[in-house]
Amino acid sequence: MTTTAQTHTLVIDREMAHPPEKVWRALTQGPLIEQWLMANDFQPVVGHRFSFRATPVPGWNGVIDSEVLVVEPYSRLAYSWGTMGMESVVTWTLTPTESGTHVRMEQSGFPSQEGPNYKGAKYGWQKFIGNLERVVGEED
Amino acid sequence: MQAVADNVFRALADPTRRGIFEEMTRHGEQTVHALTRHAGVSQPAVSKHLTVLKRAKLVRHRREGRETHYSAQPQALAPLVDWMSQYGAFWRDRFDQLENLLERMDK
Numbered sequence: 440m441t442t443t444a445q446t447h448t449l450v451i452d453r454e455m456a457h458p459p460e461k462v463w464r465a466l467t468q469g470p471l472i473e474q475w476l477m478a479n480d481f482q483p484v485v486g487h488r489f490s491f492r493a494t495p496v497p498g499w500n501g502v503i504d505s506e507v508l509v510v511e512p513y514s515r516l517a518y519s520w521g522t523m524g525m526e527s528v529v530t531w532t533l534t535p536t537e538s539g540t541h542v543r544m545e546q547s548g549f550p551s552q553e554g555p556n557y558k559g560a561k562y563g564w565q566k567f568i569g570n571l572e573r574v575v576g577e578e579d
Numbered sequence: 580m581q582a583v584a585d586n587v588f589r590a591l592a593d594p595t596r597r598g599i600f601e602e603m604t605r606h607g608e609q610t611v612h613a614l615t616r617h618a619g620v621s622q623p624a625v626s627k628h629l630t631v632l633k634r635a636k637l638v639r640h641r642r643e644g645r646e647t648h649y650s651a652q653p654q655a656l657a658p659l660v661d662w663m664s665q666y667g668a669f670w671r672d673r674f675d676q677l678e679n680l681l682e683r684m685d686k
Contacts, residue, residue, distance in 0.1 A: 451670050457681045465680055475676035542677075544670060 449546040456539040459513045466516055466531055477503070481518075483510050489518075520546065583636075584658035590635035591659070595620055596628045600637055603651035610646050 455462060465471045467483040477491040487507045495501035499522070508528065509517035517530040527546050534541040591597050595618060602617050603609060611629070615622045629649055632638040636655040641648050 449666060449670065451667070451674060453674050453678075455678060455681060461681060461684060465677055465684065471680065471684070475680045476673055542674075544674070546666075546670070
């Protein structure tokens, strides 16, 4: 599976006052991941299938099915994020800075069924979401 | 509230319908004729799409003589914006927890 800039739907950037090696440990060691994200059986091995488990709530069993897609130590980590019939990819990028690490999380989401409308719909959504903030902003 | 959100998501899930909506957000109020020129489907099909958009309150119509004019109601996108910002809030909260963990961790 590949992801491109055209598919991303959510990007969060943050500067952290810690070296990339330390942030990497927090992103890739199961017991540490559990402390900030969710219980998991993650292994930093490409192709490893695992799940994140949260407390179930009505309408959601709390399970996120994942597969490790990219492991580039101290710089890039990606895994699929499948839940409630929606498949997306979460990609972490670490960039060293003078005071620590620039952490970027991108979640690119799209329906898992690749029907005939898939490409068009994906393009449409991307464009649409790009316009969304502007359109809603203009309405005020 | 959930039903309102369902109508909005369903209305915008169709690429043709979304195209019609986008056309109105870009170029303002339009007749079915004008919308049909852009949509690439028949006028009855455009009318059906407009009905679905109206049900989701994404479109408003106004009669003037024999013509009906349709315009986009972008404020009806609110459930979609809420949904997006909830997902954003989820990750921002996790980022906070990640930073808390890093503070507690040894170098």
